Amino acid sequence: MTANGWLQILVYLLAILAVTPLIGRFMTRVFARERTWLDPVLRPVERSIYRATGVDETRDMHWTEYAVAMLLFSGVSMLVLYVMQRVQQWLPVNPQKFGAVTPDLAFNTAASFTTNTNWQAYSGESTMSYLTQMAGLAYHNFASAAVGIALAIAFIRGIAQKERDSIGNFWVDLVRCTLWVLLPFCVAGTLLLVSQGVVQNLRPYDTVTPIDSKEQVIAQGPVASQEIIKEWGTNGGGFFNANSAHPFENPTPLSNFVEMFAILAISAGLTYTLGDMTGSRAHGWAVWGAMAFLFLAGVTTVYWSEARGNPILAAAGADQTTTALAPGGNMEGKETRFGLANSALFATVTTDASCGAVNSWHDSFTPLGGMVPLVNIVLGEVIFGGVGAGMYGILVFIVLSVFIAGLMVGRTPEYLGKKIQSYDVQMAMLGVLVFPLVILALTGISVLSPTFGLASLSNRGPHGLSEILYAFASGTGNNGSAFAGLNANTKWYNATIGLAMLVGRFFMIIPTLAIAGSLGRKKRVAPSSGTFPVTTPLFASLLVSVVLIVGALTFFPALSLGPIVEHLLMNHGQVF
Amino acid sequence: MNITRNLLIAVLMTIATTILLGLVYPLAMTAIAQAIFPDKANGQLVMREGRVIGSRIIGESFSSPGYFHGRPSAAGAGYDAANSAGTNLGPTSRNLVDAVKTAVAAAQKENPSAPVPIDLVTSSASGLDPHLSPAAALFQAPRVAAARRASEADVRRLVGAHIEPRQFGFLGEPRVNVLELNLALDEQWPIRK
Numbered sequence: 134m135t136a137n138g139w140l141q142i143l144v145y146l147l148a149i150l151a152v153t154p155l156i157g158r159f160m161t162r163v164f165a166r167e168r169t170w171l172d173p174v175l176r177p178v179e180r181s182i183y184r185a186t187g188v189d190e191t192r193d194m195h196w197t198e199y200a201v202a203m204l205l206f207s208g209v210s211m212l213v214l215y216v217m218q219r220v221q222q223w224l225p226v227n228p229q230k231f232g233a234v235t236p237d238l239a240f241n242t243a244a245s246f247t248t249n250t251n252w253q254a255y256s257g258e259s260t261m262s263y264l265t266q267m268a269g270l271a272y273h274n275f276a277s278a279a280v281g282i283a284l285a286i287a288f289i290r291g292i293a294q295k296e297r298d299s300i301g302n303f304w305v306d307l308v309r310c311t312l313w314v315l316l317p318f319c320v321a322g323t324l325l326l327v328s329q330g331v332v333q334n335l336r337p338y339d340t341v342t343p344i345d346s347k348e349q350v351i352a353q354g355p356v357a358s359q360e361i362i363k364e365w366g367t368n369g370g371g372f373f374n375a376n377s378a379h380p381f382e383n384p385t386p387l388s389n390f391v392e393m394f395a396i397l398a399i400s401a402g403l404t405y406t407l408g409d410m411t412g413s414r415a416h417g418w419a420v421w422g423a424m425a426f427l428f429l430a431g432v433t434t435v436y437w438s439e440a441r442g443n444p445i446l447a448a449a450g451a452d453q454t455t456t457a458l459a460p461g462g463n464m465e466g467k468e469t470r471f472g473l474a475n476s477a478l479f480a481t482v483t484t485d486a487s488c489g490a491v492n493s494w495h496d497s498f499t500p501l502g503g504m505v506p507l508v509n510i511v512l513g514e515v516i517f518g519g520v521g522a523g524m525y526g527i528l529v530f531i532v533l534s535v536f537i538a539g540l541m542v543g544r545t546p547e548y549l550g551k552k553i554q555s556y557d558v559q560m561a562m563l564g565v566l567v568f569p570l571v572i573l574a575l576t577g578i579s580v581l582s583p584t585f586g587l588a589s590l591s592n593r594g595p596h597g598l599s600e601i602l603y604a605f606a607s608g609t610g611n612n613g614s615a616f617a618g619l620n621a622n623t624k625w626y627n628a629t630i631g632l633a634m635l636v637g638r639f640f641m642i643i644p645t646l647a648i649a650g651s652l653g654r655k656k657r658v659a660p661s662s663g664t665f666p667v668t669t670p671l672f673a674s675l676l677v678s679v680v681l682i683v684g685a686l687t688f689f690p691a692l693s694l695g696p697i698v699e700h701l702l703m704n705h706g707q708v709f
Numbered sequence: 710m711n712i713t714r715n716l717l718i719a720v721l722m723t724i725a726t727t728i729l730l731g732l733v734y735p736l737a738m739t740a741i742a743q744a745i746f747p748d749k750a751n752g753q754l755v756m757r758e759g760r761v762i763g764s765r766i767i768g769e770s771f772s773s774p775g776y777f778h779g780r781p782s783a784a785g786a787g788y789d790a791a792n793s794a795g796t797n798l799g800p801t802s803r804n805l806v807d808a809v810k811t812a813v814a815a816a817q818k819e820n821p822s823a824p825v826p827i828d829l830v831t832s833s834a835s836g837l838d839p840h841l842s843p844a845a846a847l848f849q850a851p852r853v854a855a856a857r858r859a860s861e862a863d864v865r866r867l868v869g870a871h872i873e874p875r876q877f878g879f880l881g882e883p884r885v886n887v888l889e890l891n892l893a894l895d896e897q898w899p900i901r902k
Contacts, residue, residue: 137879182726182729185725187718187721188722198715202715202719206723209716210719213727258791269731271730275730276730308722311726316730320734324741328746333750334739334751339754339764342761344892345771345773349763349770350789350790351754353752358738373793373835374793374794375834375836375837378833378834379793386875390880442827445800445801446805449810449813450810450814450825451825451831452824452825458844459826459827459843460882464827464828465800465832466834467831469882471881472881494797494834496799497795499800503799591797592801594801708801
C-alpha cells in the first residue's frame with residue numbers, strides 16, 4: 134500500500150461527499166416537479182413524450198397500479214430486447230455481420246439488462262451488433278436505472294406523506310428521471326470520456342499490421358455513449374468482454390475516476406433526497422455515514438490483501454515489492470495504468486453498488502480481496518447501492534433496525550413518525566429472505582452436479598465454490614460482475630441465472646412497494662420519549678450491525694468453505 | 710386501475726424512449742465526438758510508412774529480442790483486439806502458478822541481475838494492456854540493447870524518457886507505453902532487415 138494509493142481513495146470519497154447534497158437536492162426538485170434550470174429544454178420534450186404515449190401526468194397511482202405499470206414496462210421492453218437479439222442479422226448497423234443470438238443466451242441477456250444486472254454470458258465484441266448495443270443494451274441501461282430510481286422515490290414518498298393512498302405516477306417518474314437525472318450527465322460524460330480516448334464510432338473493425346507480429350483486428354463501436362450510462366445507471370454491462378479494463382472503455386486514470394464517480398454519485402445523492410423529502414436531513418446523513426463506514430471497511434480490506442500479494446507467486450520467483458517504479462502485489466488480472474489502489478477501489482465501488490462494471494478480474498484477486506466484492510453483494514448491495522435499488526434495499530434494513538430497536542425498549546417501533554407494524558416487518562423479511570434462498574439453493578444444486586454445474590469451472594478447489602456462489606449472488610443481487618472463470622454461457626447457467634435475476638429484482642421490488650403503500654396510508658405520530666431517534670451515530674451503528682448480522686447469519690458458512698479456507702490454503706502454498 | 714391502458718402506454722413508452730435513448734442519443738454523440746475528437750473517437754490509430762500499425766492505446770504482441778515485450782495476454786491467441794479477456798485464474802490455480810514459473814524462468818535467463826517484476830509475468834485484465842510498469846521495461850533493457858547493438862545506458866535513458874507520470878500528479882500509476890517505446894527504438898537504432 135502506498136500513500137498515493139490512499140490519497141486516491143480519499144479524494145474519491147470526498148468527491149462523493151461533495152456531490153451528495155447537490156445531486157440529492159436536484160432529485161428532490163425533479164420528482165416534486167419543481168422548476169429546474171433544465172426546464173426550458175426538457176419540459177417540451179417531456180410533454181411531447183406524454184402526448185405520444187397517452188400519459189396523464191396529473192394522475193396519481195395506488196401502489197398496486199404503480200407496481201403493475203412498472204411490471205408491464207419491464208415486460209414489454211424485455212421482450213423487445215429478446216426479439217432484437219434474435220433478429221439482429223436482418224437489422225442495419227451490423228458491420229461485423231453478427232448472426233442471431235441463441236435463445237437461451239438471448240433470454241439471459243434480456244433478463245439481465247431489464248433487471249439492471251448486466252450479467253454478461255456473452256462477449257460483446259464477438260456477439261452483439263452495434264444496433265443491438267445501442268438500441269437494445271444501452272437503452273436498457275437507461276430504462277432499468279430509471280425504473281430503480283422511480284421505485285426508490287415512490288418508497289420515500291410513502292414515508293414522507295400521510296394518510297394518502299397514492300404514491301405518485303410511475304410513467305411521470307420514469308420520464309422525469311430519464312430526462313433530468315440520467316440524460317444530461319450522460320451527454321457531458323460521453324464527451325469527457327471521448328476526450329480521454331474512449332472510442333465513439335460506427336466503423337467496421339480495423340485490421341492493422343503490427344510492427345512485430347501478424348495482423349491484429351481492433352474492435353470498434355459507439356462505446357462512450359454506452360460506457361457512461363453503464364456507470365451512471367449502475368448497470369455494468371461492458372461494450373467489450375473486458376469491460377472497464379479494456380483500453381477503449383477506460384483508457385486513462387481520469388476516465389477511471391469519472392467512471393467510479395458515476396457509479397456511486399446518484400445513490401449517495403439519494404440518501405440526501407431521503408432526508409430532504411422526509412424533512413429530516415440528519416437522517417439522510419446518518420444513513421450516508423453508515424454506508425461510508427462499510428465502504429471504507431471494504432476498500433481497506435481489498436487494498437491490503439492485494440498489496441500483500443500471493444505468497445505462491447513470490448515462491449515462484451516473481452517480485453511483489455511495491456516501489457516507485459513497480460506496482461508489486463497481486464497484478465494478475467489487473468491493468469498497469471490502474472495498479473493496485475484503483476483496482477481495489479473500483480472492485481469495492483462496483484459491488485457496493487449493484488453496478489458490476491470491472492476494471493480488473495475479481496476471480497484473480499487474492500482470496501480475501503475477492504471475498505469483499507462477494508460480501509458486498511450478499512449484504513444486499515446497500516452500501517450506497519445501485520441507483521434506486523440501494524435506497525429501497527437500505528430502507529428495508531432500516532425498517533428492520535427500528536423494529537429491533539423497538540423490541541429492545543419495549544415500544545411500538547416508529548420510523549419518521551410512521552408506526553412500523555407486523556405487515557411492514559413481514560414484507561421486509563420477505564424481501565430479505567428471498568435473496569439468500571435463491572442464491573444458496575441454486576449454488577447448492579450446481580455444486581452437486583458434475584455435468585451441468587461443475588463442468589463450467591475453470592478453477593478447482595475452494596475457488597470453484599467461490600466462482601459458482603459469486604455467479605448466483607451477482608445474478609440475484611442484480612450486480613452483474615463475475616468470477617468470470619466460470620463458463621456461464623450454458624443452458625443451465627443461462628436459464629437459472631436468468632431466473633435468479635428476475636426473482637432478485639421483482640420479488641424484492643413488490644414487497645418494497647407494499648411497505649411504501651402501507652406506510653403512506655398511515656397517520657404521522659409525533660415523536661415521544663420512547664421514539665428511537667434515526668439521526669444519531671447510535672442509529673447508524675445499529676443499521677451497520679443489522680446489515681452485517683443478517684448477511685453473516687445467511688452466508689458465513691458458504692464464505693468459510695470458499696474464500697476463507699482458500700486464504701488459509703494459499704498461505705500454506707497449496708495449489709489446485 | 711386500468712391494465713389495458715397501462716399496457717398500451719408501456720408499448721408506446723418503449724418505442725418512444727428507444728428512439729430517443731437508443732438511436733438519437735448515441736448517434737448524436739457519435740456525430741459530436743467525430744467532429745470534436747476525431748482521432749480519439751476512432752481509436753488513435755498509428756500510421757507508419759503509409760500503413761496502420763496499431764492503436765496507440767491497445768497493446769500488441771512483440772516477440773523479437775530487439776523490441777520491448779508487453780505483459781502476457783489472455784486475449785485470443787495473445788493481444789487479439791477483437792477478443793479481450795483475462796485468464797481469470799484464481800490465486801491457488803496450478804495453471805496460474807505454472808505460467809508464472811515459466812515466465813519467471815525465461816525472464817531470469819535474459820537478465821539474471823534483477824528481480825523479476827510481477828507485472829511482467831502476470832496477465833493483464835483486458836489482455837490488451839498497452840503499458841508496462843517502468844520496472845518491467847527497465848528489466849528488459851539489457852536484452853534490447855544487445856539486440857540493437859546499443860549501450861544499455863542509452864536504452865535505459867530512452868525508457869526513462871517514455872515514463873508517463875501519474876495523471877495530475879496523483880491519479881493512476883506511472884507506466885510506459887510499449888508501442889511508443891518500440892517506435893522510438895526503431896527511430897534511434899533501426900534494425901537492418
